Amino acid sequence: xxxxxxxxxxxxxxxxxxxALLALTGGASRLSRIALxxxxxxxxxxxxxxxxxxxxxGQIALGSVNDSESFLAILVMLAFMIVFLLYRTTSPGIVVFxxxxxxxxxxxxxxxxxxxxxxxxxxxxxxxxxALIFTGYAALFLSFSxxxxxxxxxxxxxxxxxxxxxxxxxxLEVIDEIGYRSLLLGxxxxxxxxxxxxxxxxxxxxxIDLLDPKILLSILMWAVYMLMLYTRWNAGWRGxxxxxxxxxxxxxALIAWSANYFSAIHRFVQS
Amino acid sequence: xxxxxxxxxxxxAPVEVRERLAIPESRMPEAVKRLAEHPGVDEGLILxxxxxxxxxxxTKNGGADLRQFLGSxxxxxxxxxxxxxxxxxxxxxxxxxxxxTSSLDSMVVGEPQILGQVKEAYATARAVGAVHSQxxxxxxxxxxxxxxxxxxxxVGSSAVSVASVAVELAKKIFGSLSGKHVxxxxxxxxxxxxxxxxxxxxxxxxxxxxxxxxxxSQLAAKFNxxxxxxxxxxxxxxxxxxxxxxxxxxxxxxxxEHGERFLSRRKNRPMFFIDIAVPRDVDPEMNRLDGIFVxxxxxxxxxxxxxxxxxxxxxERAEAIVNQEVERFQARLQTLDVVPTxxxxxxxxxxxxxxxxxxxxGRLGTLSPDQELAIETLTRGIVSKIMHTPITALKTAAHEPxxxxxxxxxxxxxxxxxxxRKERKKKAVESAGGDPGATG
Numbered sequence: 014x015x016x017x018x019x020x021x022x023x024x025x026x027x028x029x030x031x032x033a034l035l036a037l038t039g040g041a042s043r044l045s046r047i048a049l050x051x052x053x054x055x056x057x058x059x060x061x062x063x064x065x066x067x068x069x070x071g072q073i074a075l076g077s078v079n080d081s082e083s084f085l086a087i088l089v090m091l092a093f094m095i096v097f098l099l100y101r102t103t104s105p106g107i108v109v110f111x112x113x114x115x116x117x118x119x120x121x122x123x124x125x126x127x128x129x130x131x132x133x134x135x136x137x138x139x140x141x142x143x144a145l146i147f148t149g150y151a152a153l154f155l156s157f158s159x160x161x162x163x164x165x166x167x168x169x170x171x172x173x174x175x176x177x178x179x180x181x182x183x184x185l186e187v188i189d190e191i192g193y194r195s196l197l198l199g200x201x202x203x204x205x206x207x208x209x210x211x212x213x214x215x216x217x218x219x220x221i222d223l224l225d226p227k228i229l230l231s232i233l234m235w236a237v238y239m240l241m242l243y244t245r246w247n248a249g250w251r252g253x254x255x256x257x258x259x260x261x262x263x264x265x266a267l268i269a270w271s272a273n274y275f276s277a278i279h280r281f282v283q284s
Numbered sequence: 285x286x287x288x289x290x291x292x293x294x295x296x297a298p299v300e301v302r303e304r305l306a307i308p309e310s311r312m313p314e315a316v317k318r319l320a321e322h323p324g325v326d327e328g329l330i331l332x333x334x335x336x337x338x339x340x341x342x343t344k345n346g347g348a349d350l351r352q353f354l355g356s357x358x359x360x361x362x363x364x365x366x367x368x369x370x371x372x373x374x375x376x377x378x379x380x381x382x383x384x385t386s387s388l389d390s391m392v393v394g395e396p397q398i399l400g401q402v403k404e405a406y407a408t409a410r411a412v413g414a415v416h417s418q419x420x421x422x423x424x425x426x427x428x429x430x431x432x433x434x435x436x437x438x439v440g441s442s443a444v445s446v447a448s449v450a451v452e453l454a455k456k457i458f459g460s461l462s463g464k465h466v467x468x469x470x471x472x473x474x475x476x477x478x479x480x481x482x483x484x485x486x487x488x489x490x491x492x493x494x495x496x497x498x499x500x501s502q503l504a505a506k507f508n509x510x511x512x513x514x515x516x517x518x519x520x521x522x523x524x525x526x527x528x529x530x531x532x533x534x535x536x537x538x539x540x541e542h543g544e545r546f547l548s549r550r551k552n553r554p555m556f557f558i559d560i561a562v563p564r565d566v567d568p569e570m571n572r573l574d575g576i577f578v579x580x581x582x583x584x585x586x587x588x589x590x591x592x593x594x595x596x597x598x599x600e601r602a603e604a605i606v607n608q609e610v611e612r613f614q615a616r617l618q619t620l621d622v623v624p625t626x627x628x629x630x631x632x633x634x635x636x637x638x639x640x641x642x643x644x645x646g647r648l649g650t651l652s653p654d655q656e657l658a659i660e661t662l663t664r665g666i667v668s669k670i671m672h673t674p675i676t677a678l679k680t681a682a683h684e685p686x687x688x689x690x691x692x693x694x695x696x697x698x699x700x701x702x703x704x705r706k707e708r709k710k711k712a713v714e715s716a717g718g719d720p721g722a723t724g
Contacts, residue, residue: 166456170457171577173579173583173587184455184457184458184459185456185457185554186554187459248551249550249551249552249553251574254574
């Protein structure tokens with residue numbers, strides 16, 4: 014059943030994906046009116062799917078890569094909805110919707126490798142680790158989306174041919190604020206999540222291997238994140254430079270995530 | 285029952301002429317009353333705005349001398365305005381009113397104020413009894429047409445003037461303008477206008493720098509802003525989010541290195557330069573800097589004209605709506621007109637009379653010409669006696685607001701509905717064929 018619900022969610026997300034693609038090509042579509050309700054329904058079904066899957070496995074923690082991806086998609090959508098409620102704009106959806114679609118698609122079609130949970134593992138810390146880190150990811154994704162919108166809007170303003178996309182995107186400073194706020198909010202989550210991860214690792218292995226790819230890449234990602242905030246505070250970097258950094262942090266996050274497949278201590282293994 | 289309209293507007297008359305004919309609000313009730321009492325005029329309405337002065341009347345036979353009214357009311361030498369006047373009758377008057385009310389005849393097509401101004405003129409005229417029946421119908425229809433144009437077309441939805449385009453762009457950069465600072469470099473009329481627009485949309489404080497400090501302080505005082513000495517321009521300019529330049533300087537005032545300095549002092553918060561000077565005050569290279577947006581007068585005008593192109597298309601749709609509504613209103617007026625009803629009432633009774641004579645004629649045998657005549661006179665007398673009251677009632681009703689009701693009742697009582705409609709259709713076909721303009 015969880016997979017069925019997930020596929021229903023995926024069907025709804027397809028509408029959001031179409032909306033995003035059409036919006037990028039500049040066509041004012043009727044989809045814009047149904048995209049938000051469709052995505053909302055998608056989240057509901059996905060939530061049902063994840064809940065059912067977790068209950069079935071009997072583990073409190075997210076048992077599989079698929080569930081994690083699903084969970085992350087939900088968090089990203091929640092972040093998007095908070096932005097929507099605050100700013101009344103669906104524009105970040107142009108980037109967020111495809112991302113959510115891809116995450117859900119991977120979750121719905123992927124294999125089912127299970128995360129080995131060692132007996133000595135402390136569940137509380139693990140849950141905290143996953144929830145915090147994923148919230149951090151969601152914020153980072155949103156910030157990245159905002160950066161892309163910022164670049165689009167900036168380019169449109171500079172080209173002096175206002176029209177098309179420019180008319181529908183929010184004002185430059187509003188986009189900037191969305192990106193900055195999500196960045197700022199995501200940072201404590203990311204930091205605390207890493208701390209929780211370190212606690213889990215120490216409890217499991219007794220020591221921390223700094224050269225393990227997962228740990229190394231996580232620290233790298235955190236450093237890029239920190240750098241983004243620093244340049245923003247100090248030099249007010251925004252626009253193109255901030256977008257490159259956000260893209261960098263996004264890529265670092267992706268690599269840190271993929272490290273799950275070859276790290277010794279943090280691995281999803283076929284059971 | 286004829287509509288007649290006379291007036292001047294921004295297309296036909298320069299402001300010197302328009303201001304001579306303008307009627308201040310305080311004198312409007314009296315003026316419109318006098319218009320309604322002018323010989324030949326039944327109802328009247330006067331619209332006086334900065335772009336137009338128009339007198340709309342409903343006259344008994346379409347021949348009221350409105351020019352004479354202008355002459356007697358304004359006591360201005362008619363030669364001063366005569367050549368700028370336009371005069372419309374009937375259908376053209378209806379169309380003109382619809383176009384004016386829908387803001388299609390405005391200087392800035394689609395601007396929303398005109399509807400309110402017509403409504404005010406209507407209220408004033410109604411209050412003094414100058415508008416009561418036909419004009420009332422016409423104006424009510426005009427408001428409905430304006431509403432239709434506004435909801436069914438995009439006329440009036442986008443800005444046109446350079447100043448409002450600047451505001452729109454500023455909003456696209458900053459979102460809300462509240463708390464944003466505006467810096468005027470050079471104190472020209474146009475930059476003043478742009479500043480006024482920005483302030484009207486919520487912009488915060490204003491700085492003014494000018495070569496002559498006095499002029500700067502004058503302008504600053506107008507906006508409750510702060511005057512700045514020109515030598516301090518580069519030190520203070522980074523305080524502004526929006527910079528409007530309009531100096532007569534032969535070389536650029538702001539170059540790339542200035543922009544870089546401003547940005548680093550502002551921590552890269554965006555700046556919007558509106559350069560309305562010719563030759564330009566801002567080096568176009570500045571637009572390459574992250575976070576600085578430079579629009580010169582041509583860029584703004586280009587943005588304006590892309591709006592205008594949209595508007596022309598929308599205005600065409602609006603004109604089509606107006607034409608359609610004029611036809612509709614005329615059809616409605618025809619129903620209102622009592623003459624066709626009276627004619628068909630007479631026809632109807634005459635047919636009955638003839639039929640009755642034909643029916644009994646055979647039974648009467650041969651009659652002398654005198655007797656024939658007597659029968660004719662007798663039946664005609666009866667018919668016209670019967671018809672006298674309803675026809676008088678219809679004629680009286682024509683000048684009352686309840687005309688439609690009375691006409692309706694008469695039609696129903698004498699069963700004129702079907703016959704009449706057929707005939708009207710025939711007439712409409714004939715007139716459409718005879719007047720090629722009516723189809724366009």
